[in-house]
Amino acid sequence: MSRMNMIQAINSALDTMMDRDPDVLVFGEDVGYFGGVFRCTAGLQEKYGPTRCFDTPIAEGGIVATAIGMAAYGLRPVAEIQFADYIYPAFDQIVSEAARMRYRSSGEFTSPMVIRSPCGGGIFGGQTHSQSPEGLFTHVAGLKTVMPSNPYDAKGLLIASIEDDDPVLFFEPKRIYNGPFDGHHDRPVQPWTKHAKGEVPDEYYRIELGKAEVTRAGNDLTILTYGTMVHVAECAVEETGVDAEVIDLRTLLPIDVEAIENSVKKTGRCVIVHEATKTSGFGAELMALVQERCFYHLEAPIERVTGWDTPYPHAFEWEYFPGPARVQKAIRKVLEIEGVA
Amino acid sequence: MSRMNMIQAINSALDTMMDRDPDVLVFGEDVGYFGGVFRCTAGLQEKYGPTRCFDTPIAEGGIVATAIGMAAYGLRPVAEIQFADYIYPAFDQIVSEAARMRYRSSGEFTSPMVIRSPCGGGIFGGQTHSQSPEGLFTHVAGLKTVMPSNPYDAKGLLIASIEDDDPVLFFEPKRIYNGPFDGHHDRPVQPWTKHAKGEVPDEYYRIELGKAEVTRAGNDLTILTYGTMVHVAECAVEETGVDAEVIDLRTLLPIDVEAIENSVKKTGRCVIVHEATKTSGFGAELMALVQERCFYHLEAPIERVTGWDTPYPHAFEWEYFPGPARVQKAIRKVLEIEGVA
Amino acid sequence: MKAKPLSLHIPEPKARPGDTPDFSDLEIPSAGTVSRPAVDTSAKAMHDYAYDLVRVLDDDGNAVGDWDPKLDPDILRQGLRAMMLTRAYDDRMYRVQRQGKTSFYLKCTGEEAIACSQAIALQDRDMMFPSYRQQGLLIARGWSLVDMMNQVYSNTKDRLKGRQLPIMYSSKECGFFTISGNLGTQFCQAVGWAMASAYKGDTAIAASWVGDGTTAEADFHSGMTFASVYQAPVILNVVNNQWAISSYQGFAGGEQTTFASRAVGYGLPGLRVDGNDFLAVYAVTKWAEERARNNLGPTLIEHFTYRADAHSTSDDPSAYRPKEESERWPLGDPIERLKDHLIGLGQWSEEQHDELAKELKEQVKQAGKEAEANGTLGQGPQLSAKYMFEDVYKEMPWHLREQRQELGV
Amino acid sequence: MKAKPLSLHIPEPKARPGDTPDFSDLEIPSAGTVSRPAVDTSAKAMHDYAYDLVRVLDDDGNAVGDWDPKLDPDILRQGLRAMMLTRAYDDRMYRVQRQGKTSFYLKCTGEEAIACSQAIALQDRDMMFPSYRQQGLLIARGWSLVDMMNQVYSNTKDRLKGRQLPIMYSSKECGFFTISGNLGTQFCQAVGWAMASAYKGDTAIAASWVGDGTTAEADFHSGMTFASVYQAPVILNVVNNQWAISSYQGFAGGEQTTFASRAVGYGLPGLRVDGNDFLAVYAVTKWAEERARNNLGPTLIEHFTYRADAHSTSDDPSAYRPKEESERWPLGDPIERLKDHLIGLGQWSEEQHDELAKELKEQVKQAGKEAEANGTLGQGPQLSAKYMFEDVYKEMPWHLREQRQELGV
């Protein structure tokens, strides 16, 4: 057990898997000697040599295509896309190739690979270093999409992703690399060392994909969220003083529909929170699932708290970022129906 | 007024606009001399010369990038992507560039351009000639997404799209190029000549983007749909004999929320039909909108009838295609609540 | 001084329907004139090969020059047979599509020498990442025609379970990577596969094929870049058959230079070869294979050939090119040329040829019967639609299980 | 015979932190040795230029050889001033970022000659599609420093309304296309713009810039392909500053060949130029400009230079390259070299130089004050967040109106 931030936990997951399995290769832009612009791969080249952890050309499509070819050979590549905002040049390879390889060849060729990529805002990165494109990938059959909210999960989920026999998109909310950000940007940053989930085993462990976690049990309403927004939601709940159940989805596809159903059927109310733009974001699918499965239990309209339907603008970081105030408002709105303020 | 199928109507829209505006250029793979693999641009090169209508390299990203540059210069390019399944190599240029040009330059540079692309299944095209990726683009701020369901609308909407000052994705359901397919693949094909919407003015006219059309008025439930599925839905309604209101959305973004709200508040029941895969498809957003805005009017869970969450498989065209039987089942499910079978 | 107005250049092929095709401006060097460099020659010393044309068979059917691979007549007959079988297969499958037994077919007529000789030149464990026009690879390796037909028919014995468009074969056993309908995507995947092989200290190399038109795709550039940077053991082939559906190769850059010359900018050797010359293709492939196998890096090969027939069953080339163009193609027909060579060697005769043609036609016919017994698209026995939901993931997630139940399969 | 196991090649730069940088194996021809071809020379006849290095300023600061553009000393002084102002601007903006007044900054230290001379070589109506490291284009064209700073601060006078990361300038008026944070995307857009100009019979040409690392992106290939096919009037520049953040140019293919040689495979002329030599860059640009302006087609220019400072304020190069590497760069500093040349010509002096440096520093300081009065990131007056919702579309659709109302702005 060590105290780790999310960068260290991810690094530890990669290290653990490279150590266990010589077929795990790690590569991407600036990933090798330098160890990645966020340092997630620091030390791996030194430890495992340049053929196990290396830099690539700046060609996201090429990185993913290369990973696909390696995976078809039998390796387990872990490719980094430096920012999720730069994943689009690889979109075709992900959507048309990795996602369909098993299907179109009826299992003759598969794509056991992980694409890691830092996502989300909160760092004044402007519109090209802040995006949350996860929703797009959940529309594509054949892909799995994962987003951890803390170091413990990050390591366990990344290991499970590397061991998974299907292609996994692994999005890392960069805002919480160093600490559990609750959206109060004007308060001192909390480090992971003070958070229970900053306690991370040094050795191998897995967190099964497709399983959500109730990070706060409650009875009055359900908050469905993931990534950075877990902390924002928890903070908003605390500040509102309501008895909300907060569910950290962790895996978006396949989604843990049981956990969602159980909770919403219990609470009858639901708020969905994500950082990505609203229209056709993953929140829409969550809302659809809840209304399809819990319709007769719902006591109020489900609310979405999301990024606005605009690019992420540099100067308006905190007006864009769906912080605790907006989550609180939604909580109140969903509850007010019965007079609870 | 002429009788036109959808190919002719699209051709007529392009012809009309090329005639009116020398800044309208039409290009894409096999679009020039040959006139397009679906013949939508037939005769245009001959009429307007090879610098107005021409072939391009097979590079979807390059086609869109070139269009963006032309649009920035001041032209109004209309680019064809030969199949919607092949739009992904252009995803980055569409999402990161065309969509954000106006925003990031605060209006100094804009992308008035149209990307036309045949979409959808029903032609035994297998997984790479059958996709309906429209939902992906509705998640991207800055884009407009249009899908006509008949020749009359196709021409009017395409003209409005070309005249629009923002980038428009214009998806053409190839299954209905030649006739209004209602999903009964085992019956003789109906040609457009027998359909009221096959009557198309030869001259210029516009159908405003963002406006849905009630193609069948009704009181018992609302069916939200677009493209080929409009005809499938109408057929299912007829066969069920229910008094359904069918709304052809025509533009997905910006969506005509008023039309949706008015109808669902009236009927209290809603079925959403599209051909694209279910999870995180545009149906999820529609469902979210309806539940957010009509929650207290809803008398039953909203139902989705969509393509399955698999690639579009060659041999199972009709098991995959969401035909009238599945729509009927959903209609019955939504109505059964009150005993109406 | 006021500058003159600019004007936009749009490439245009020499001849359109109604014109008389004219290939007289094509520079076609005589066979045997190009020297064969050592396999460890530096890329930079090889620029000329990107513009020249390696040819072994001369106009009289003799094998001449440095590049003559001096193949055993048995191998030549094996190659001839493979090409003829490919053509016979194509002919039948084209017809069955026309008869409505499947939705789509695509021939490689005129281009048989490329896939057939390369399949023989490569080793069994090498992985081939083809485009859709390399059915010859499977056939030359003796892969079951019935199995191929089952795929074309999406029938009950289709190993791909009806999921893929006809001709999008996959055969790991045969070293034939699953074909994608998306042009070019496999080019850089082949590089990744080759890198994996090199990483593992394996001895298998990879090869990939794209058409002239496809060189414009992003993945072509990715493939070239990654191959160059990591010096991957891979053979990258451009099959320049002059046409990309209705667009002539000028729309991919062929008006300005050769496709082989693309190699120059990545520091790779690029060779141009007469794609209708079985021996020349074999020899150049062997050269590249030896180079890759000895860890000397990747090679780009441009196969100069002509798509003698329609793009596919969805296409009618008479709408965009002169009907006689294919007959005027100055590099001839690959089958005729190898036949003439073998006859010249005294290793083959017209009679044997006719007999073989008949035999192969019969072989294809028999295979066709066998395959059709397993069903054709929409006729006869059909696959269960349950296969639609399998293999999306290794394990079926709940939502697909629910959807399968909804469909009731 | 059993084949030897393959092995995977991973490029590695000559020197890492702790090593002594050594550029002795760089082949640097003497200034003046490369001849200047006619602008209508065929691409094929120009292959050597892709490997050579056009240099005008010799070690003693003399302008020598065919390529000497024989510029008027006034223009030389204009160029020197632009380069010095660019450096002074960079220095200040780097510092204000360190002071927390904005989130990000990125210098072009050591590369000033490229943008500054090219801005002067091009005409006003030409459209420049830069990467993020061409701030010199704006400065050399006399664009307002205050305006640039307003953007860097995202302040109340930022014409881009706080939407873009610092340094992602846009100025249509100045012929400076809106910078994208996505590498390479503008390369083929420039080609499209040039095609539009040609289509309209206009006389304006386009130019675009990418870094060595960015040549690997798909858009580089699209740009080259479309430029070649349509012979667009465009100048395509690769600024090879040896590094892409922490990756040396070997990871983009630079280990195997030059970036200028990419042009060969598209049938375009590619020239390699000493990027730290103001006169050489000017001369080669003028050559390409004349070619494009006369409808003779596009040109690729590789500017051979060195990124003397960090990639950006987010980067610390001492983690991946020797600290002294930048001082050892054999092509020197572009400002020093032009200064020496002017002094050699008797058109400049050390005193004038120092004075100018002081003047420019003061100019930047004044501009800084003026800009800061409009606010800095998060300090002082701030833009209304309502701008967040504008310009997503020409007209605001209902959902954005609702969202704006929800935020209450």
Ligand SMILES: Cc1ncc(C[n+]2csc(CCOP(=O)(O)OP(=O)(O)O)c2C)c(N)n1
């Ligand atoms: C990404 C993508 N874009 C477009 C298509 C449609 N398409 C299929 S074949 C073809 C022409 C390919 O020409 P070429 O590469 O020369 O190969 P050939 O057919 O001549 O063998 C096109 C445009 C496709 N399959 N994939």
Ligand SMILES: Cc1ncc(C[n+]2csc(CCOP(=O)(O)OP(=O)(O)O)c2C)c(N)n1
């Ligand atoms: C599509 C994309 N991928 C990755 C990045 C992250 N990134 C920003 S700058 C850079 C290095 C670029 O190097 P080069 O092209 O050599 O330009 P230089 O910075 O040296 O001027 C990278 C990888 C990006 N901005 N866009």
Ligand SMILES: [Mg+2]
């Ligand atoms: Mg071709």
Ligand SMILES: [Mg+2]
């Ligand atoms: Mg660089």
